[in-house]
Amino acid sequence: MDIITLHHVKKYYGRKENVVKALDGIDLTIEQGTFTAIVGASGSGKTTLLNMMGGLDVPDDGEIMVDGVKLSGLKEEQLAVFRRKKVGFIFQNYNLIPTLTVEENILFPLELDGSAPDQGYLEEITQLLGLKDKLDAFPEMLSGGGQQRVAIARALAVKPAILLADEPTGNLDSQNGQNVAGLLKMTTELFHRTLVMITHNMELAQLADRVVRLQDGRIVS
């Protein structure tokens, strides 16, 4: 089953002679439960593409369907609900809330949604990600790899249909990067989630079921 479908998606910045084609006619389908890596030089449109999938940005032209919903048909408030229920984001700089503990950070999206946490599921996640004994700590007390693991747990907490990771290992050294990428792959596989990850690192891209190469806003392979 296709969970993400992009059809002729275009995004241009600037005007006339200064126009920058961030995305120039992207056609892409991503199947449910797979792990896709997006690679490409910086400025090739990777992040723009990911933001489109997550409803953080709207295309100038073309259509995006996520889990059977046309994103262009949603109003701003509906998009917010869409992101909350369907998408788990993992960023390069973790984006944890410094004044909340690890546990509160993980539960935060559930609280926004007003839904009750699934205790068994959350326990399993924190166990797998090695956060069990750090639930009461604050993010700044953890290492970079640790903070990113909290971000993964937070993204998984709402059981999203798709997980979007933008260079999740960008701020980590290669060892911690392998650790985090491995855990990310393992947890998404275990819970049958669909994962799209941007990376510079070809060794990490190898973990994916499929590698999409972007160049100047186009898919080259």
Place this chain on the structure above:
Amino acid sequence: MREKRDRVIRFGMILVGTVLLGGLLYTVWIWAPGSRIRYLLLLLCAGLCLLGLLGNLWQRRQICRFTDELCGTLDDLIAGRKPEQYSYYEDTLAAKVYGKLLQFYDLMSEERRQSRQDKQVIQELVSDISHQVKTPVANLQMFLGILQSQELCEEKRAEFLEMTAGQIDKLDFLMQSLIKMSRLETGTFALHVERTELQGTIAEAVNVIWAKAEAKDIRLSVECDSALTARHDPKWTAEALGNLLDNAVKYTPKGGSVLISVRPWQFYTRVDIADTGIGILEEHCHEVFKRFWRGEEAASQEGVGLGLYLAQEIITKQRGYISVKSAIGKGTTFSVYLLT
């Protein structure tokens, strides 16, 4: 019992309401000066009552509509259709219920899809296997046909018998691999993942390959601290590492070397198997783990294309993973990541 209680409560509420309303009207009638104000107040009271009644009816209709829609959605679910999700992304209570129902639907359809996919996998497997078995069986038939003909000298006969044995060995190897694969996939043989020393596991894997390496004059070396542990099933992990080592030795020319090194990390323990062999093209690094996949470079070597597939299956079943780094002509490094 409950119905009776509800009826009593409703009757009581109507009674109390009527008494209160009567009291109010009586008070108004007694105390209000002038008949015009009296009638006005009466009218206002009547208006308020009407409004309450209408509000009640409206609410009732809302609930009825909600229930109808819910039933419609449930009917859709029962019939296996995807319910219309027009209000799914609104922040209302109804949308919340729909959201949960849709989640349930997704779960069910995922299961259906999974079972369809499983069926397809089995069909492909059957076709793959028959393809693999076809050639040796055809060869065997041919050799037997030749052997049955009388006018063969003793020397030729021995040669054909040896070739027959070789084909049978190939079939046997294929069968053994398939049995291992099916045991892993059907889960009849559970992995006993426990935190144990890696050294023993690696030693077991190396034992199997030692003779082959010796014959090709390939130097095997192991760098592993005896205290290092990882969460793994020793028997099956040795099998997986053995497969990787077998590949390394197979595709490394005479006089080369194979190095096994172990590095402990925070979450994963990394076992590298580095050879100085022919290497794998970068675009094939992904495909080498596919079932029955054989690279063009590998055509000169015996094999059925199950070794790496099995190795990956075994490692992922233990929640680890494998990655490859390779340079053509220089060598290949397979890295196995096991949970620490």
